[in-house]
Amino acid sequence: MSRTISIEDGITVGALADELQIPVTKLIGELFKNGIMATVNERIDFDTAAIIVEELGIDDIVLERKVVEQVITRSKKNTNGEGDARPPVVAVMGHVDHGKTSLLDAICNTTIVRGEAGGITQHISAYQVDHNKRRITFLDTPGHEAFAAIREHGAHLTDLVVIVVAADDGIKPQTLEAIRFANKAGVKIIVAINKIDKEGADSNRVKQQLSENNLLVEEWGGDTVVVEVSAKEKTNIDALLDMILLVSDVEDLRAVTAGPASGLIIEAHMEQGRGPVAVALVESGTLGKGDFVVAGSTYAKLRNLETTLGKPIDSASPSTPVVITGFKALPEFGNEFRVVASEKDARTVSAQNARDSASVASKGAMSGNELIRIINRKTELKEFNIVVKADVQGSLTSVIDSLKALDTEEVAVRVVGSGVGAVTEKDVHLAGTSNAVIYGFNITASSTIKQLAARDNVPMRMFKVIYELIDDTRAELTKLLPPKVIKTDMGRLIVRGVFKITRNEVICGGEVTKGKLVVPALATVSRDGETLAEVEIVGLKRGPQEAKEVLEGEMCGLSFKSASRVDLKEGDVIELYTQEVIQRTL
Numbered sequence: 001m002s003r004t005i006s007i008e009d010g011i012t013v014g015a016l017a018d019e020l021q022i023p024v025t026k027l028i029g030e031l032f033k034n035g036i037m038a039t040v041n042e043r044i045d046f047d048t049a050a051i052i053v054e055e056l057g058i059d060d061i062v063l064e065r066k067v068v069e070q071v072i073t074r075s076k077k078n079t080n081g082e083g084d085a086r087p088p089v090v091a092v093m094g095h096v097d098h099g100k101t102s103l104l105d106a107i108c109n110t111t112i113v114r115g116e117a118g119g120i121t122q123h124i125s126a127y128q129v130d131h132n133k134r135r136i137t138f139l140d141t142p143g144h145e146a147f148a149a150i151r152e153h154g155a156h157l158t159d160l161v162v163i164v165v166a167a168d169d170g171i172k173p174q175t176l177e178a179i180r181f182a183n184k185a186g187v188k189i190i191v192a193i194n195k196i197d198k199e200g201a202d203s204n205r206v207k208q209q210l211s212e213n214n215l216l217v218e219e220w221g222g223d224t225v226v227v228e229v230s231a232k233e234k235t236n237i238d239a240l241l242d243m244i245l246l247v248s249d250v251e252d253l254r255a256v257t258a259g260p261a262s263g264l265i266i267e268a269h270m271e272q273g274r275g276p277v278a279v280a281l282v283e284s285g286t287l288g289k290g291d292f293v294v295a296g297s298t299y300a301k302l303r304n305l306e307t308t309l310g311k312p313i314d315s316a317s318p319s320t321p322v323v324i325t326g327f328k329a330l331p332e333f334g335n336e337f338r339v340v341a342s343e344k345d346a347r348t349v350s351a352q353n354a355r356d357s358a359s360v361a362s363k364g365a366m367s368g369n370e371l372i373r374i375i376n377r378k379t380e381l382k383e384f385n386i387v388v389k390a391d392v393q394g395s396l397t398s399v400i401d402s403l404k405a406l407d408t409e410e411v412a413v414r415v416v417g418s419g420v421g422a423v424t425e426k427d428v429h430l431a432g433t434s435n436a437v438i439y440g441f442n443i444t445a446s447s448t449i450k451q452l453a454a455r456d457n458v459p460m461r462m463f464k465v466i467y468e469l470i471d472d473t474r475a476e477l478t479k480l481l482p483p484k485v486i487k488t489d490m491g492r493l494i495v496r497g498v499f500k501i502t503r504n505e506v507i508c509g510g511e512v513t514k515g516k517l518v519v520p521a522l523a524t525v526s527r528d529g530e531t532l533a534e535v536e537i538v539g540l541k542r543g544p545q546e547a548k549e550v551l552e553g554e555m556c557g558l559s560f561k562s563a564s565r566v567d568l569k570e571g572d573v574i575e576l577y578t579q580e581v582i583q584r585t586l
Contacts (some may be wrong), residue, residue: 004062007046014036016049018062030056083256087128087135087319088248089281093178094164095171099194102231104140107241126266126279126308127322131241136248137281137319137426139266159253160188160244164242165230166191167201171209179213188214188247190225192240197230255318260339261285265295265331268322270421276300276327279308280337286323288315291339292346295331297354299346302326330420333393382480383414384473385436387427391443393420399441399466403473406586411480413473423449432456437476439469474586481584490576491515491550493558498568506535506568507559517550517558521576525566535560537576565568 005019017024030052031038044052050063078367090258108127125140140157161182165175182189191210193203193486207217207226216222225243229236240369267279278289287293293300303326305313316322328350331337340346386403390396396418403413414432416434417427423438423445431438431453438453440462445453453460463469492514500507521537540547550556558574 003060004064007049009054011049012043012154014576016044016052020053020056020058021490022056022058027052027056027191028424035487041131064450083254083284084318086253086255086257086317087137087169088160088244088251088253089137089139089158089319091139091158091161091182091246093161093174093181094506095166095169095174095178097163098166098169098172098175099231100164101140101196101230103192103237104138106234106237107138125439127283128307128321129241132237132245134245135319136224136241136244137321139321158185158187159251160190160247161185162190162192162240162244164192164194165206165210166195166198166207167203168195170196170202170206171213176213179215188245188251190227190240190243191217192216193226193228193277194231196228196235197233203228253319257284257286257317259285261287261291261293261316262289262336262338265333265335265337265394267394268331268333268420270330274325276325276330278324278327278331280322280324282316282318282320282322283317285339286315286317287339292341292343293324293327293339294335294346294353295337296329296335296348297325298327299331299340299343299350300324300326300328301343301346330393333397351460364550381409382411383430384476384480385416385434386473387417387431387436387438388415388422388441389419389421389427389438389443390441391420395441395466396420399439399469402418402466402470406470406474406477408477408586411477411586413477422446423453425449425452428452428456428460431458431460437461439463439473441466441469478585481586482582484582486582488578488580489515490521490578491517491552492576493517493556493574494571495568495570495574496555497570499557501568503565504563505538505559505561506566507539507557508568508574509555509557510574512550512552512554512556514552515576517556517576518578519548521578523560523574523576525560525568525572525574527569527572532572533562533564533566535562535566535574576581 007016007019011019013027016022017027020027028038031044034052034055036044037050046063053061053063074301092104094100104125108129125332127138127140129136129138161178163182165171179189193206195201196203206388207220210217210224210226211220211222215224217224217226219226225247227236227240227243229240261282262285263281263283265278266281269277271277276298280295287302287305289302289305291302292300292549304323304324305316306323307313308321308323310323313322340349388396388399388403390399400415400418403415406413416436417430418428422443423440427438428449430436436458438458438460440460442464443462445460445462450460461469461472463472493510494513495508495510497509498506499509517537517540517541519537523535523537525532525535537558537560539557539559540550542550542554547556560574
């Protein structure tokens with residue numbers, strides 16, 4: 001009689017072993033055989049658990065997924081005309097190097113772009129500016145293709161998207177992606193045609209490209225607002241802000257400001273001396289110092305509130321980005337947060353959320369779908385093990401997603417560990433035991449950690465630009481690819497006489513019946529269509545003279561070497577070929 005086991009989206013290895021009534025060592029061994037290095041306290045997702053139960057051959061167990069009702073639900077930013085008017089939240093998106101951050105620099109009168117590694121935005125950044133005695137909240141999203149997850153997240157956070165297109169370059173892949181994200185999120189689009197001061201700028205060409213992608217500009221009879229600007233010369237910046245406020249007025253953006261706050265975590269990182277630090281966007285209610293806040297599986301009593309420029313504040317109303325501290329652990333990028341009544345409630349709700357969310361993927365564990373893909377592969381998968389550390393949660397997610405996108409049917413990235421903050425001793429030990437490379441993104445390692453890594457021969461590579469990290473991983477995966485062997489047939493010889501046979505060498509004579517024979521070359525020796533050996537041709541003779549090649553129709557002598565004795569006979573066939581080994585690339 002079968003027994004049903006109900007589990008949530010994730011379960012620890014130890015708990016699953018208890019449910020299956022088998023030794024935990026047996027379960028860990030089965031996981032390891034399938035490429036999953038897990039300890040007794042690590043969580044695996046439901047799909048992985050189901051596959052492992054099947055692999056173990058336990059026929060009397062039926063796994064079913066337990067559906068758990070979410071404790072925290074997302075509140076709407078708009079309240080159908082209720083509440084108070086609030087500032088618009090605007091995401092600035094577009095192709096890399098089209099001037100998104102430079103435009104924000106001009107709007108905010110800051111020097112953001114100078115601090116960006118490689119000249120590209122690496123995180124979601126939030127700013128709030130005043131214009132005509134009103135506030136506008138801006139989100140700057142990364143433009144590099146590796147940050148697609150952050151860009152999509154940014155589009156869903158906002159009321160309006162400003163898509164920046166360089167007048168001298170036109171619409172590019174990330175531009176189209178930004179348009180798609182904005183349409184998917186159902187938000188209004190304003191196009192800022194930037195760099196109109198540059199030589200080769202052609203705004204009309206950009207407008208034509210926009211119309212070809214279902215964004216017909218207002219002056220051509222459409223409803224897409226277009227503003228031509230120059231971030232460098234600060235041309236038409238006020239006009240752009242005016243249009244943002246005008247579009248926002250049409251949308252009549254409102255939110256309830258009274259009561260407990262709720263919103264989203266848009267960035268999170270560890271900071272020396274302050275611990276977990278998060279950037280949050282308030283969506284409703286008012287957030288204040290001393291509030292108890294739950295975000296995913298962690299909670300905080302807010303010790304400090306600051307603007308994103310570091311100015312202390314006492315409270316934050318809807319559409320306000322704010323830096324908060326006091327969390328027990330680092331909240332996840334994209335976590336919803338909500339103020340609760342007491343620390344007891346905060347502990348209860350965060351514990352419930354921790355049980356509900358089996359965050360296996362964010363920790364680098366293998367999902368059920370990945371496991372199925374590996375089991376079904378006919379070729380042996382070669383894996384490149386890595387430990388990834390990053391400065392903030394958003395970057396960590398994007399780095400891991402980008403590296404996993406490099407996977408093929410032959411080679412794959414295996415994230416054995418990940419986290420936010422500097423490289424620790426635990427990271428080095430994990431990398432050492434799993435033969436992994438440590439990748440750091442926008443972080444540092446202490447001299448003690450560097451010495452430990454050097455002692456244990458653990459490679460540790462630090463990067464400040466994401467595409468350099470991706471290129472390094474691609475190069476490592478390329479080394480794992482089996483080389484491509486190009487075989488070129490040369491000629492065929494029919495053996496007419498055998499002169500000498502030793503353990504490793506044979507000398508014979510014969511007639512070239514096809515192509516030409518050359519030396520050096522490789523060859524296949526066959527008899528009646530069956531292969532006898534693979535050998536190396538070491539000598540050719542035409543009569544008594546050494547020859548480098550012998551043509552079709554000629555008689556010659558031939559000698560070859562082999563790894564084992566070949567009992568050659570008259571009538572055997574020797575087919576010569578050359579082969580070139582080429583290293584493949586991803």
